[in-house]
Structures are given as C-alpha cells and as structure tokens.
Amino acid sequence: MQLTRSLPVDALPVAPETAAPSRNLYFALLDTPISETVRASAADYLNSQLEAASACPCDLPQDPAGLGEWLDGHTAKIGGQYQTYLDGRRAGAPRRYFSSKAHALHFLQGVAPTKLVDGAWLYGLLQRWDDARFTALIQTYLEELGEGQPEKNHVVLYRKLLASQGCDDWQNLNDENFVQGAIQLALAEHAEQFLPEVIGFNLGYEQLPLHLLISSYELTELGIDPYYFTLHVTVDNADNGHAKKAVQALMAAWPQVGDSEEFYRRVINGYRLNDLGASTLSVIAGFDPEQEVLRVLEKKAAVGQFVHSDYCRFDGRTVNQWLAKPELIPQFLDNLQRRNWIKRHEDPQNSRFWQLITGEQGPMFGVFSAHEQQLIHDWIAGDWLAEQVPTHGKPHPVLAQRQAQFSGRRRTLAEQPTRPALAQPQGQPVSDFDQETQLLEQQLAQLPTREARIRHLLPLLAPTRHHSAAGLLATRIFTGLFN
Ligand SMILES: [Fe+2]
Incomplete structure (x- = not known):
C-alpha cells in the first residue's frame, strides 16, 4: 500500500499576522494585562465573527415568549435521540464517535482551547455584580468556576484531564480550533458593548447537546474519566440548571424602554456565534489516524530525537536518513509495512516496530509520549480493534477501578468545608x-x-487567573460576598 500525503493547510507559508488570527488573538487575550491594542482587535474580531454568524441558520423562536417551550422541546428531542443511540448500542452497534482511544484523545486535545476558557464569555458581567438583572448569569459563571473549589472548577478539571492523558500539547492546533475560545475571551473583554450577544451566546452554549451525552458514554468505555463531561450533563439541565438560567437571564435583561426587536436580533446573532469554528463534531470527524501518525513521526524527526543506531537499513537508507526528509516519511511507513515490521489490523504486539518503541530494551523506548504511543498502537491495530469485545457503556476495567478511587476522593473533598481564612499561628x-x-x-x-x-x-x-490558587481563593470569597 502506498501512502500519500499532502501538506496540511496550516503548514503553508503565509504572513504571520494572517496565518492564524484566532489563535493569535486567543493567546494575546490570555496575556495580562491586556493592552488596548489587543482589546481593540478583540472588538474587531467579534464584529467580523458576528457578521459571519448572521448567515448561519437559527432555531430560536421568532417570539421570545416561546423560549420556555423551545427549551422543553430541545430537551425532549435530545433525550429521544440519546435513547435511540443507547438502544442501538445495546443491540450491538459500534461506538458512534470514537473508533479508538487515540480518536478520543484527539478529540480531547482538539477542543482544549475552548474547554480551557470554559465560562469566559460571562466574565465581563461580574463588573455588574450589584445589578439583579445579571444575578443568574453571574451564578452560572461562579458555577463554571466551581465556586472556587478546585475539584469542581471546570478549567482545573479539564487541565487535569489533559495532563492525565498526556494531551496537553494543544498550543499549535489549527486556527479553527481557536475560534470558539477567541470568541469567548473577546466577549469577556467586551460585555459592555456586546451585552445582548453575550446573553445569546450563553443561551446557545448552555443547552444540553447530544454530543455531551454520547461522548461521556464512549469515553467511559475507553477508560477515560468522563467526569468533566458528566458534570456538564447535570449543570446544563433544563429543569434548574444553566440552560434554564440562560432563558431567565434573557428575560431579566429584556429592554423596558429601548428597542426590544433590536435587542432580540442581537441575542440571536450572539446565539449563532456558537456555530463558528471547529466544533465537537468537526473535531471528531477530522481524525485521520494515518495523518496523525505521520505528523508525530515528522515532529520527532524535526527535533532529532529518534533512533541513533544506523545498523538497520530500509531500501539502502538508515532510519535517520528516512526521517530527515519529511516527504520520505510516508514511503518509510510503507516500507515498514511491506517488510512486516508493521502488521496492520493485527494485535500491535505482533509488529516489530511496536516492540522497538515500547520494549524497555528497544532502541526507541521513551521516544514517544503515552499519547503518541496510543496513536501508533491504534493505527497499527486498525480493524483488529473493532473485533475486540465491545464494552457497551460499561467502564473500561482500568477506569472502573480508578473511578472507585476518584469518587471516594471527590466525596471526601466535597464534604470538606470551604477552607477558612488562613489564620497563621x-x-x-x-x-x-x-x-x-x-x-x-x-x-x-x-x-x-x-x-x-x-x-x-x-x-x-x-x-486566565481563576484557576490559580489565588484565583480559587478569590472565587470562594467572592461567592460568599455575592450570595
Ligand atoms: Fe463548563
């Protein structure tokens, strides 16, 4: 089999300022203090994203009086779709999202820029803490921050999840992976000028999506702790959770004197911002295991950290010579397969290449991170993985054991009272x-x-700061003063 590969779009030479506008803005908005120039760019960015969003379809009712019914209808529809999914799985259907653990890790990494600023779009409202119209939204923000409890702070949880799976190398993802995060950070800076849009964005973001339910189910099967996702299933609920608060907040901010039609038009446009950039589903659909393996090998070659022994030659070239030129890497992988060093669609243990990179005595032991090894493993295993006994929603044995430890620990932490002021003896x-x-x-x-x-x-x-030790303490104190 001959492997072919084209250069990824983001690797093409382009002027730095136009190469990755969302990624650049994202990181600029994570800098403190934020300069006036960056603030102005954030406002321009929001205006251009809102213009793009105005072309997206929208399922909100024309008359906001219908929002309660809309919310109930949405919840019932998602419930029905999830039930259908579960019935299918119980009848033997394969996983819908994640073909392998490597696929799931690709997803966790791909949505990291968004998840790591979870809740950010509401930050700007805190300046109005004494205005009752925004109480529900400020409560939502504080809950995103776990009210300062690290084991409930969504950003802390996601950072830990990435670290536990070795997926914290997300900073160079494609620009589209940063669109949602950049929008959220820009809204955090500009609530004063984009208030209806913040309210609309929140309304869209806080609805319980089908993908959250399915991802939680499938991550559990794959041995990945789904707590970050299951937590959102409970907080986004339509009965008393963030979804309902989002509708209440819209009604609380409804203009009494001003142009309510214009207000609702802007809310709708803010709602549509949720559709821009990479989404959960597009990140999942964008996984190509072979391309990812090639990317990993290229990266290793670039840092000159591969194999040092030259005794092993393939078609007259040493491994280092093959890897020295990125364009040769697909051919190299092809060679490894033809010579049976890689036996696709079998247990990877049968592949000599796999032994080389994982065997403690192997010349490439330690070269690949756990995440990279998972990727190579699942790519080699291919169709063989699907033949393994599926677990259908049951926790992977490793996770079942770990979950028992985690839930015990979480209970203990949750039962602990908020740490009082540090009275130093x-x-x-x-x-x-x-x-x-x-x-x-x-x-x-x-x-x-x-x-x-x-x-x-x-x-x-x-x-940028609420997930630090000082930020968490500040959130706990703020929560006490606010309520
Ligand atoms: Fe969250």
Whole structure:
C-alpha cells in the first residue's frame, strides 16, 4: 500500500499576522494585562465573527415568549435521540464517535482551547455584580468556576484531564480550533458593548447537546474519566440548571424602554456565534489516524530525537536518513509495512516496530509520549480493534477501578468545608506555597467595605487567573460576598 500525503493547510507559508488570527488573538487575550491594542482587535474580531454568524441558520423562536417551550422541546428531542443511540448500542452497534482511544484523545486535545476558557464569555458581567438583572448569569459563571473549589472548577478539571492523558500539547492546533475560545475571551473583554450577544451566546452554549451525552458514554468505555463531561450533563439541565438560567437571564435583561426587536436580533446573532469554528463534531470527524501518525513521526524527526543506531537499513537508507526528509516519511511507513515490521489490523504486539518503541530494551523506548504511543498502537491495530469485545457503556476495567478511587476522593473533598481564612499561628513563617493566598487575605482585611473587597477580587476571577490558587481563593470569597 502506498501512502500519500499532502501538506496540511496550516503548514503553508503565509504572513504571520494572517496565518492564524484566532489563535493569535486567543493567546494575546490570555496575556495580562491586556493592552488596548489587543482589546481593540478583540472588538474587531467579534464584529467580523458576528457578521459571519448572521448567515448561519437559527432555531430560536421568532417570539421570545416561546423560549420556555423551545427549551422543553430541545430537551425532549435530545433525550429521544440519546435513547435511540443507547438502544442501538445495546443491540450491538459500534461506538458512534470514537473508533479508538487515540480518536478520543484527539478529540480531547482538539477542543482544549475552548474547554480551557470554559465560562469566559460571562466574565465581563461580574463588573455588574450589584445589578439583579445579571444575578443568574453571574451564578452560572461562579458555577463554571466551581465556586472556587478546585475539584469542581471546570478549567482545573479539564487541565487535569489533559495532563492525565498526556494531551496537553494543544498550543499549535489549527486556527479553527481557536475560534470558539477567541470568541469567548473577546466577549469577556467586551460585555459592555456586546451585552445582548453575550446573553445569546450563553443561551446557545448552555443547552444540553447530544454530543455531551454520547461522548461521556464512549469515553467511559475507553477508560477515560468522563467526569468533566458528566458534570456538564447535570449543570446544563433544563429543569434548574444553566440552560434554564440562560432563558431567565434573557428575560431579566429584556429592554423596558429601548428597542426590544433590536435587542432580540442581537441575542440571536450572539446565539449563532456558537456555530463558528471547529466544533465537537468537526473535531471528531477530522481524525485521520494515518495523518496523525505521520505528523508525530515528522515532529520527532524535526527535533532529532529518534533512533541513533544506523545498523538497520530500509531500501539502502538508515532510519535517520528516512526521517530527515519529511516527504520520505510516508514511503518509510510503507516500507515498514511491506517488510512486516508493521502488521496492520493485527494485535500491535505482533509488529516489530511496536516492540522497538515500547520494549524497555528497544532502541526507541521513551521516544514517544503515552499519547503518541496510543496513536501508533491504534493505527497499527486498525480493524483488529473493532473485533475486540465491545464494552457497551460499561467502564473500561482500568477506569472502573480508578473511578472507585476518584469518587471516594471527590466525596471526601466535597464534604470538606470551604477552607477558612488562613489564620497563621503567630510566630510561624508562612509557607512559600501559601504566600499568595495569605497576601490576598491581608489585602482584603485592610479594605473598608464589601464593595471595595469585591472590586479587589474581580481581576482574580478572570478567565486566565481563576484557576490559580489565588484565583480559587478569590472565587470562594467572592461567592460568599455575592450570595
Ligand atoms: Fe463548563
């Protein structure tokens, strides 16, 4: 089999400023403090995305009075679709989303730029903490932040999930993977000028999607902790969760004097922003195991970290010579298959190449990360994987064991009361680990009013900072002062 490959679009030479506008803005908005130039770019970016979004279809009712019914209808439809999925799986249908664990890891990594700023679009509303119209949305934001409990903070959870699966190398994904994150961070900066759009975006984002239910089910089967996703199934519910709060928030902000038609038009356009850039489904559909394996080999070759022994030649070239030229890598993989060093669609243990990269005595042991090994493993295994006994929603044995430990730990953590103010016993030095939180408490103690304390805390609740130790403490204190 001859492998062919074309250069990925994002590898083509283009001017840096136009190469990745969403990715550039995303990282610029993660810098603190944010410069005025970046803030202005964020507003321009939002305007151009809103223009693009205006062409997208929209299923919201023409009359906002119908939003309650719309919400119930959406929930019933998703419930029915999920039931159909479950019936199919129980009758023996294969997984709908993830052909392999490597496929699932590709998804976790591909949506990382969005998940790592979870909730950001609501941050700008915190400035209006004393305006009752925004209470529901601020509560939603605080819940995204786990009210400062690290084991419930969505960004902390996603970071841990990525780290546990070795998928935290997401910074160079394609530009479209950064569109949603850039929109969310831009909305965080510009709530004052884009309030109806924030409300509309929130309405779309907080609806329970079918993909959340299916991903949770399939991640469990593959031995990946689905807690981040199952958590959202409960918080996004239509009964009393974020989905319902999103509708209540829209009604609470409805203009009493101004142009309500224009307000709702802008809400609808904000809602449509959810459709731009890479989505859960497009990331899942975009997985091509062979392309990913080639990408990994290219990356290793580029850092010169591959094999050093030259005794093994394929068609007259050493492994290092094959890898030195990216265009030769597909041919190299092809050679490995023809010589039976890689036996596709079989247990990878039968492949000499697999032994070389995983065997402790192998010349390539340790060269590939766990994530990369999973990718190579699942690519070699191919159709053989599908022949393995499916688990149909049951946790993978490894996960079942780990989940028992996790849920015990989560319960213990959840039962712990919020850590009180760090009263340092007199005369004892403050640990370096606690310097930040101790200092924050000292600063707050010197402020005369609740309002002054809230104002002091707000910057620490920003999307870039709320998941740090000081940010989590600030969120816990803010939550106490706000409620
Ligand atoms: Fe979330």
